Amino acid sequence: MISESFLHLKNVRKKFGERNVVDDVSLEVAAGEIVALLGASGSGKTTILRLIAGLEKLDAGEIWLAGQCVSANGRNLVPPHKRKIGFVFQDLALWSHLTVVGNLNFVLRSVGVERKERRIRSMEMLRLMRIEGFAESYPNRLSGGEQQRVALARALVTRPQLLLFDEPLSSLDPELKSALLAELKQWLKKLEITTVYVTHDHAEARYLAQRIVKLQMEK
Amino acid sequence: MNFGQIIPSTRAVALGIANFLLIALCFTPTLYMFAQSFFDTTGELSLASYQQLISIATEPRGRELLLSSVALGAGAAVLATLLGFPLGILLARADFPGKRFWRVVFLAPLVVPPYILALAWILASGKAGFLISLTGIEFPANWTYSLGGAIVVLGASYFPLSMLATEAAARRVSGRQEEAALLYRNAGGVLRHITLPLVAPTVLATALIIFVLATVEFGVPGLLRVRVFTTEVFTAFAAFYDFSQATALTIPLLLSTLLAGTIAFLLVGEYDLTARRHFAGRFSFSLGWARWIVFSILALVFLVAVVTPLVSLWYETEGFSQIFAAVGGSATALMNSLVLSGLGATLVVSLAIWLAYGRARSTGFHRHFYDLSLVVIFAVPSTVVGIGLIGLWNRPDWRGAVYASPFIIVIAYLARFVPLATLLLVTSFRQVPTSQEEAAEIAGAGWLRTFFRIVLPQIRQSLIAVWIIVFIFCFGELGATLLVAPPGESTLPVRIYTLIANSTQSEVAALALLQASFVLFSLVGLSLFFRLEKGERGQ
Structure with missing residues (x-):
C-alpha cells in the first residue's frame, strides 16, 4: 500500500522498558505542511521525531516518507542518512570540533556536493541566516541565538525533504525566542519544506504551525 | 578593628594546612633534587651537574642512553595506543556482550606491577618456561632481556590506560x-x-602520559637489564653513591616529564583531568557477524596480556606447597606490605580529600597550573623521589629517627600517590553542587560540619574506590621503597626484586604470584563494590 501523505505514521508504538512512550500514534502530514506536535514532558514528542528520523527503531506500526515505507515491523528499512531529513535537536548538537562552515560542509559533502559548490551553498545559507561573519568560528564561541541559526543552517543546507524540530528554542530567553520564531516562520514559508515542529509551548505552536497535533500522556 | 576579616576561616585554615602538606611531602623531594643540581658535592654553588650532563650527552654512551630511554617510552606508548585505542572505541560504541567483564580483566595488566609482568615473561619464555613446554616452539633466547622486550612488557602493562581514556573520551562525546x-x-x-x-x-595526551610513565619506569628496565635514565640514576646513587651524577641524570627525566605533562595538559586541559560529563550516548554501531572477530581479538589480547603471565608464574611455582613455603619465608615482607600499604592508602586519601575539595571549588586561572603540577609530580620517577627523600630525611636531627623507621616508606607512598588520589577525587567533589553547602550554611551549619555531614557522605563511593586504587599502587611500589626502606624492613616488591638474583625461580615466581593475586583480588573487590553500589542506587 502506498501512502498519499508526504509523511504518514501508522499505529506507531515504541516502548522503553515497560513504559509505552509512543502508544498507537497515527499522523499524516501533507507535502509542504507545517505541523506542531504539542504535549507535556514525557508525552513522547521527541521519540516520535526520532522514530521519523530513524534514530530509534519502532516496536510496531509503519512510517512512510515521500511514498516510501522507511520503517516497519520493528525495523528501519531506510537508514537515517538516506531519508533526506534535516533535524534541529533540542541541544542543537553542533559538532564542536568543526567550524560553523565546517559543520555545513560536512553535511554537504555527505550528500555528494562538489567542493566548489559546497563553499557557495554554505555561504549562501549563512548569509540567509545572517551569520556569515561567523563562518570560521567554532560553535562554542557563539551566543545561544547564533548557535540556533547555525543549527538551522545545517539542517537546511542540504535542501531536505523533511524538517524536524525538537524544541529548538526552549533554552532561549523570551525576547530572543520571539525574534527567532518570527524569522523561522519566514524561512519556513519561503522554503516550503514539510515540517514537524515539537514544542510544549501553545503560543509557539499556534504562531508557527498550520496544524497542531496534541499528544496525551499515557494514564 | 574587625577581627572577622583578619582571622582566617576554618575552611581556609584546613585547605592551607593540606596544601602545605602537599608541598612538604610531595613537592620537596623533587624540588630538593632540582635545587641540588645547582650545588656540587661540597655544597658550593656550581653547575657541575649540568656540565656532567652535557658530557654524558656528548659521549656515545650518553647518546645511547638517551636513545634507549626515548625508544622505550615511544615504543611502549605506540604499542599501548595500538592496543588500547580500538578496545576503548569498541567498549564505548560497539554492541557486544560482556563489556563489564572485559573492562575489568583488561585492567589487570595495569594494576599488576610492571616488574611482575616482566618477571612472568622472563619465566614464560625461558628455556624451561611455560610457553616452550606448551607450544614446543623455541623462542629467541633471552628476547625479554632487550629493549624490545621492555617495550612489549610496558606496552602490555599500560594499554589499559589508553583503553580507559579512549572509552571515557568517547562516552563524553555527545550522543x-x-x-x-x-x-x-x-x-x-x-x-x-x-x-x-x-x-x-x-x-x-594519553599516549604522551604513557610515554612519560614508561620513560620513568624503573622496575622493568632494571629487571630486563635495559640501560635507561632511571636505572642509571639508581646505579649512580645506590652502587657508586655518586649523588652528583644521579642528579645530573635526573634532569632530563624531570624536563621530559614537565614537557610531556604540559603538552598533554594543553591537549585535554581541565576537560579530561577533572571534569566528568556524560552525555546521552545512544549511538552505537552494530557489529553483526563481526562480533565473533572482535570476540577473538579480545580473547587473544586477554590470553597474551593477562593469562600467559599469570599461568607462567603458576607454572614456575611448583604447586601450592612452594607458595606456602615462600609465604612463610617472606611473611614479614608480606605483612609489612599489607600494613604499610593500608596505612599509606589511608593517609594518602585523608590528605587528598582536602586538596581535591579545594581544587574542585577553585575558579581562578591558577587551577590549571595546580592540575598540571599534580600531573608532573605524579610522573616524577620513583627513583628520583627516593633519592630526594633520602636527601631530605637522612639527617642527624629528628628527621633521622623518621628515616630509620618504616614510616619513611609511608612518606614515600604519600610523596608518590597524593597527586594521583587528588586528581581522581576532584571529579567526585565537582558532582556535589555548591548550592548544597550554601543551603547548609544558611541553616547555620559550620563549614567543617557541612564538609563531614553533607559533602563527604555523597562521595563515599569514590573515597572507597580511590582508597583501593591507592592501596594497589602502594602495594606495588618499588623504585622509591627500594631506596628508602630501612635495613630489615623490606616490603614484598623489594623482597621479590632482591630475591631475583639470589633465590630459586620457583620462590620468586611464588612471591610474584602472591603479589599479583593480592592486587587482582583488590581489583575484583573494587569491581564488586561498584556493582553493589550501583545495585543499591537502583541503576
Whole structure:
C-alpha cells in the first residue's frame, strides 16, 4: 500500500522498558505542511521525531516518507542518512570540533556536493541566516541565538525533504525566542519544506504551525 | 578593628594546612633534587651537574642512553595506543556482550606491577618456561632481556590506560552530535568524522602520559637489564653513591616529564583531568557477524596480556606447597606490605580529600597550573623521589629517627600517590553542587560540619574506590621503597626484586604470584563494590 501523505505514521508504538512512550500514534502530514506536535514532558514528542528520523527503531506500526515505507515491523528499512531529513535537536548538537562552515560542509559533502559548490551553498545559507561573519568560528564561541541559526543552517543546507524540530528554542530567553520564531516562520514559508515542529509551548505552536497535533500522556 | 576579616576561616585554615602538606611531602623531594643540581658535592654553588650532563650527552654512551630511554617510552606508548585505542572505541560504541567483564580483566595488566609482568615473561619464555613446554616452539633466547622486550612488557602493562581514556573520551562525546551526523553518514562515517576527531586529543595526551610513565619506569628496565635514565640514576646513587651524577641524570627525566605533562595538559586541559560529563550516548554501531572477530581479538589480547603471565608464574611455582613455603619465608615482607600499604592508602586519601575539595571549588586561572603540577609530580620517577627523600630525611636531627623507621616508606607512598588520589577525587567533589553547602550554611551549619555531614557522605563511593586504587599502587611500589626502606624492613616488591638474583625461580615466581593475586583480588573487590553500589542506587 502506498501512502498519499508526504509523511504518514501508522499505529506507531515504541516502548522503553515497560513504559509505552509512543502508544498507537497515527499522523499524516501533507507535502509542504507545517505541523506542531504539542504535549507535556514525557508525552513522547521527541521519540516520535526520532522514530521519523530513524534514530530509534519502532516496536510496531509503519512510517512512510515521500511514498516510501522507511520503517516497519520493528525495523528501519531506510537508514537515517538516506531519508533526506534535516533535524534541529533540542541541544542543537553542533559538532564542536568543526567550524560553523565546517559543520555545513560536512553535511554537504555527505550528500555528494562538489567542493566548489559546497563553499557557495554554505555561504549562501549563512548569509540567509545572517551569520556569515561567523563562518570560521567554532560553535562554542557563539551566543545561544547564533548557535540556533547555525543549527538551522545545517539542517537546511542540504535542501531536505523533511524538517524536524525538537524544541529548538526552549533554552532561549523570551525576547530572543520571539525574534527567532518570527524569522523561522519566514524561512519556513519561503522554503516550503514539510515540517514537524515539537514544542510544549501553545503560543509557539499556534504562531508557527498550520496544524497542531496534541499528544496525551499515557494514564 | 574587625577581627572577622583578619582571622582566617576554618575552611581556609584546613585547605592551607593540606596544601602545605602537599608541598612538604610531595613537592620537596623533587624540588630538593632540582635545587641540588645547582650545588656540587661540597655544597658550593656550581653547575657541575649540568656540565656532567652535557658530557654524558656528548659521549656515545650518553647518546645511547638517551636513545634507549626515548625508544622505550615511544615504543611502549605506540604499542599501548595500538592496543588500547580500538578496545576503548569498541567498549564505548560497539554492541557486544560482556563489556563489564572485559573492562575489568583488561585492567589487570595495569594494576599488576610492571616488574611482575616482566618477571612472568622472563619465566614464560625461558628455556624451561611455560610457553616452550606448551607450544614446543623455541623462542629467541633471552628476547625479554632487550629493549624490545621492555617495550612489549610496558606496552602490555599500560594499554589499559589508553583503553580507559579512549572509552571515557568517547562516552563524553555527545550522543546528539553523533546522531546529527547519522542523518548524513552511516555509522562508520560518523565514527570516522565525528567520534574519532573528538577523542583524538585525549588519545594523544594519553599516549604522551604513557610515554612519560614508561620513560620513568624503573622496575622493568632494571629487571630486563635495559640501560635507561632511571636505572642509571639508581646505579649512580645506590652502587657508586655518586649523588652528583644521579642528579645530573635526573634532569632530563624531570624536563621530559614537565614537557610531556604540559603538552598533554594543553591537549585535554581541565576537560579530561577533572571534569566528568556524560552525555546521552545512544549511538552505537552494530557489529553483526563481526562480533565473533572482535570476540577473538579480545580473547587473544586477554590470553597474551593477562593469562600467559599469570599461568607462567603458576607454572614456575611448583604447586601450592612452594607458595606456602615462600609465604612463610617472606611473611614479614608480606605483612609489612599489607600494613604499610593500608596505612599509606589511608593517609594518602585523608590528605587528598582536602586538596581535591579545594581544587574542585577553585575558579581562578591558577587551577590549571595546580592540575598540571599534580600531573608532573605524579610522573616524577620513583627513583628520583627516593633519592630526594633520602636527601631530605637522612639527617642527624629528628628527621633521622623518621628515616630509620618504616614510616619513611609511608612518606614515600604519600610523596608518590597524593597527586594521583587528588586528581581522581576532584571529579567526585565537582558532582556535589555548591548550592548544597550554601543551603547548609544558611541553616547555620559550620563549614567543617557541612564538609563531614553533607559533602563527604555523597562521595563515599569514590573515597572507597580511590582508597583501593591507592592501596594497589602502594602495594606495588618499588623504585622509591627500594631506596628508602630501612635495613630489615623490606616490603614484598623489594623482597621479590632482591630475591631475583639470589633465590630459586620457583620462590620468586611464588612471591610474584602472591603479589599479583593480592592486587587482582583488590581489583575484583573494587569491581564488586561498584556493582553493589550501583545495585543499591537502583541503576
